[in-house]
Amino acid sequence: MSAAQSGAKPYYFVPQPSHWPITGSAALLFLGLGAAFWVNGMDAGPWLVGLGFCILLVMLFGWFGTVIGESEGRLYSRRVDRSFRWGMSWFIFSEVMFFAAFFGALFYVRNLSVPDLGSLNSKLLWPDYTAGWPTVGPYLKETFTPMGAMGIPLLNTIILLTSGFTLTVAHHGLTSGHRGQLKIWLLLTILLGATFLGFQAYEYTHAYSELNLKLSSGVYGSTFFMLTGFHGAHVTIGAIMLTVMLGRTVKGHFTPDHHFAFEAAAWYWHFVDVVWLLLFVLVYWLV
Amino acid sequence: MVRNKTGNRAGHRHLRTAFAAMLLGPGTALAALEWNLQTPVTPVAQQMYDLHAFIFWVCVVIFVAVFGVMFYSIFKHRRSVGHKAHQFHENTTVEIIWTVIPFLILLFMAFPATKTILAMKDTTGPGLTVKVTGYQWKWSYDYLQEGFGFYSNLTTPLAQIENRAPKGEHYLLEVDKPMVVPVDTKVRLLITANDVIHSWWVPAFGVKQDAIPGFVRDTWFRADKPGIYRGQCAELCGKEHGFMPIVVEVKSKGDYAAWVSAQKQNAAAAGDDPNKVWDPKDLIARGEKVFASNCAACHQANGKGVPGAFPALDGSKIVNGPEAAQVALLLNGRPGTAMVSWKQLSDTDLAAVITYTRNSWGNHTGESIGPALIKTARQ
Amino acid sequence: MSSIPHDHATGHAEEPPHAHDDHAHGPHGGIMRWVTTTNHKDIGTLYLCFSLIMFFVGGIMALTIRAELFEPGLQIVHPEFFNSMTTLHGLIMIFGAIMPAAVGFANWMIPMLIGAPDMAFARMNNWSFWLLPPAVILLGVSFFVPGGAAAGGWTLYPPLSTQAGMGMDLTIFAIHIMGASSIMGSINIITTILNLRAPGMTLMKMPLFCWTWLITAYLLVAVMPVLAGAVTMLLTDRHFGTTFFNAAGGGDPVLFQHVFWFFGHPEVYILILPAFGIISSIIPTFARKPLFGYASMVYAVAGIAILSFIVWAHHMFTVGMPAAGLLFFMYATMLIAVPTGVKVFNWLATMWKGEMTFEAPMLFAIGFLFLFTLGGFTGLVLAITPVDIQLQDTYYVVAHFHYVMVAGSLFAFFGGTYYWIPKWTGTMYDERLGKLHFWGSMIFFNITFFPMHFLGLAGMPRRIPDYAQQFADWNMVASIGALGFGLSQLIFLYAVIKCIRGDGAKAPAKPWDGGDTLEWTLPSPPPYHTFETPPVIR
Ligand code: HEA
Ligand code: HEA
């Protein structure tokens, strides 16, 4: 808004017209089209997805770059800051509901559909099936070994919980003006996140090559990979967000009372942490 | 996407009745028009009918009362008759009244509904149990205790559907072999499906139960009156969803017993000898029938399929390739596609339909496949 | 789009025009103005125009359906294409017409009603809108891929949808994109309402429209991700070997229905609550009385929203739930009649002893009241489980939801358009056209949809391209009605275009003598930027 240019700090910052949104829309159009082509085995698919992805990256860099510029240019008043807080909270709430759909599916198959398939009526269709968990269901033949909870998953739990702690230490460093502390502990958090992801990748290869546990291993495989996979994707996003924060710290951004971006990334990280705890209990432990 | 429309005389009659209905409204002689639920023939359907009537009238009374007030206000409290606005805007007492009264009315409605639900769900003590399976797009009935079963296919000719012939009385609601049950007997249905979700619905019985592939759901009815009752599949199940009717014939107990023994005899007689060596002509003729009632819905009678959805069999690589591949395909289906396993067909029927497809349209393999081959392939 | 004036000479009571404010960096010119805009009024306009176009697209699909059903037999389209028409008609009307219209109203009105300078996240607001065209393009492309567009109904039940061709994948991705759009739009609205109210504008002083949207946005944030989850599972079942909805691997097709309706039922209140808000703005204005029972109206909306999360399985009474499930969902569903009743009675009490006049907005509000309540009653009939067993998946349901969505949401949006279009364009709409549009819609709507109750009771299933002879007469009536209803909408189109082109009387700042909310303190049309310094509300 022009009031900004004319010196006086505006009551509320309203950005100039921007071409980033439409760029993002183009990216999603190509991504959607490309993904649909790809899953149907058409050659154009991967190319379109690649194109969409590149455009998306450009858009993300451009858009976030603009926001960072505005923030560092101190165009955001307290009220704008509060808007960001509301916005991030509701975004995280929407993510909670997204995971809720998958946890709901897990609850449903374990407590309703699988027992139903082993019930007396179902003997008519599946005479030999006995309900239980984990299961590949009444028809699929390939068996697998379920993922144990006490090996890598437990280690990963400890890693993520620790990373929540290190991130809090980093935040304290930021609010108390100890930027060295901030940088080191933030870096540590990111490394812990990366370790988590490394272990998860290892766990997946282990599942596929030794346990014969696959995405297609009945509802156990479906729910296991869907829940842990989406969680892993969120850890990745969170780690990228933290890395950006580290980069900005190195560049000298943030002050003890003006660093909402950092806090947003931290909120997100803690959210991912809590989801993991649920996963650990419901997916790995209570088998 | 355009179909040719060949003259449909009936149209004009409908148009006239329709206009009559619009102009004259209710109360005139419009016997042809249906207004309400079908006449129930089971106790549960009767309860549903009464429940609907009860709720309907309660709603009508509330509606008339509420909008009586509104129209009174509209006519009296308008500027054009010089009414001046009174500026009140709150009154806790009335708010409480119009929260509590609807709540009480609802309790009043919930009570009989609860009773019906409990009756509806009580499937204990059946006199007869029939397994009902939905397929794209037909039903099958298996009489579990008696040990026989059959498919039930739509019999309305294509010519009627495509307006090339006048429509019959039971247009779209007629089948080759109806389900048959005895009167005054609790019939328990075990309902499932083979491919997608269907729903078995006969309005006169008050039964509508989704048929869910891989699961068995049960429901029941007890018909009070012999007769023929018609219903339709009530869950979208693909392109022929509108063309998979349900017909149930309720017979007296004696007639039913006679029907059962006839069925058993038929089943024994029709049990083809799987080792019989067929004359290819007969096999092809039989195959054509099997094809028409099982495959033509997707692959079309001319074998051309529907581009993009259902492949053409005319010229298909599988149909013109090694026969073992086609036999395997028919026995196993292609998981994840509409092409399901057809192993429930008899050896002879499968042999016939394969032979037919391999020697029809542009396919001329000249091969004839015997039931024995299918029998071996099944093992 | 007429020119939107940029002069700030006309300030308003609370806000003196500020001198420093010369807007050197105003909007781009030409098409780029609309593509890059961050202005809530521009974006509102975009949403409303988009929704109108989609209404016509969906309407043409509806007319194809009605033409095929004009008489028994297959005449015009193949069954598979018919199913695509039904599916896309449902999806486009809900996600393309009604929801964007509601967001359009929110964009235009909420900042003006609470005295905010714009939406909280103006740039993201642009993206929320501009995600819709890609989604619609995906749906459009799906008609031309092998296998054709999705044909499994807007509810996308597997395994039918697992069987379908590539059109289903495009539909799934379109839903993902529309979901992202809705979530961002909703976060924006919630934040704007919670954070950008002018000083003195307490939550309980906000016009009811803001309240209904606040709660709608909350519902959206809560359920759109669940829909995204459902279609994601569908996608992996289709292509990556998962078995969520396949008994062979221990899954269950009914699981999809639970997840879908956990979204789907709140969704129908998402469609109606903003309409309630508009009606709550119109009736007091034309009755020249304050809204009766403001606080209880707010509580009623909240009550509806809360209840909406625990009633979803009333769409699934025939899947074979245990009796306890049937009873719970029946009772919970019936309860919704109580808060909805409170709203209806409060509107009546607002009209009571008022000084009513009957311009087009008021006519549509009254039409809404009458027909929505009728649709609510048929909803109640459907809620009674044993009765629903007979009516589930019949035309009775089709009648029910068109009463609540067409005569409900859509009529409210028509009313809202007539009510606010003088503000938006600065030109009064043509009252004669408005009245004609109302009576045409009212009469033909009932001719179209009232007979569907009889069809459903008599046993006509929905989603069928051909039907038995005993359904012929009422279907013909309905089809004739649909043609008339469609033609009536051309009047609306004409009336709106006239306003946009400035062809009509110049609208004063406050065209309705009964209006007392903030937007009427602004000139018509309002300046490009409003409330850059907040007004103070006493
Ligand atoms: C705007 C959208 C909207 C709204 C507001 C509603 C409102 C309601 N709906 Fe509806 N509904 C749909 C959209 C909507 N619905 C859609 C789209 C479908 C079909 C989806 C599909 O399958 O494709 C559907 C289907 C549907 C079904 C499933 C039918 C089936 O498939 O078998 C049921 C069953 O319970 C139902 C019930 C209700 C009820 C009880 C209400 C209540 O909220 C109504 C409450 C209102 C009133 C009752 C009137 C006012 C009250 C009074 C004046 C007080 C006094 C009254 C009494 C004491 C009775 N709806
Ligand atoms: C809010 C949403 C909304 C709206 C506004 C409408 C509007 C209409 N609907 Fe829709 N409908 C749904 C939501 C909606 N519908 C849903 C969710 C379904 C379920 C889908 C499913 O089963 O999956 C459905 C299903 C549905 C069916 C059942 C289909 C089936 O089961 O196979 C029918 C049948 O008559 C129908 C008819 C109509 C008609 C005639 C209109 C009319 O109101 C439309 C009027 C508008 C126009 C006609 C366009 C404007 C005018 C022109 C373009 C000018 C040209 C006009 C002429 C030359 C006449 N609808």
Ligand code: CUA
């Ligand atoms: Cu089977 Cu519809």
Ligand SMILES: [Cu+2]
């Ligand atoms: Cu509902």
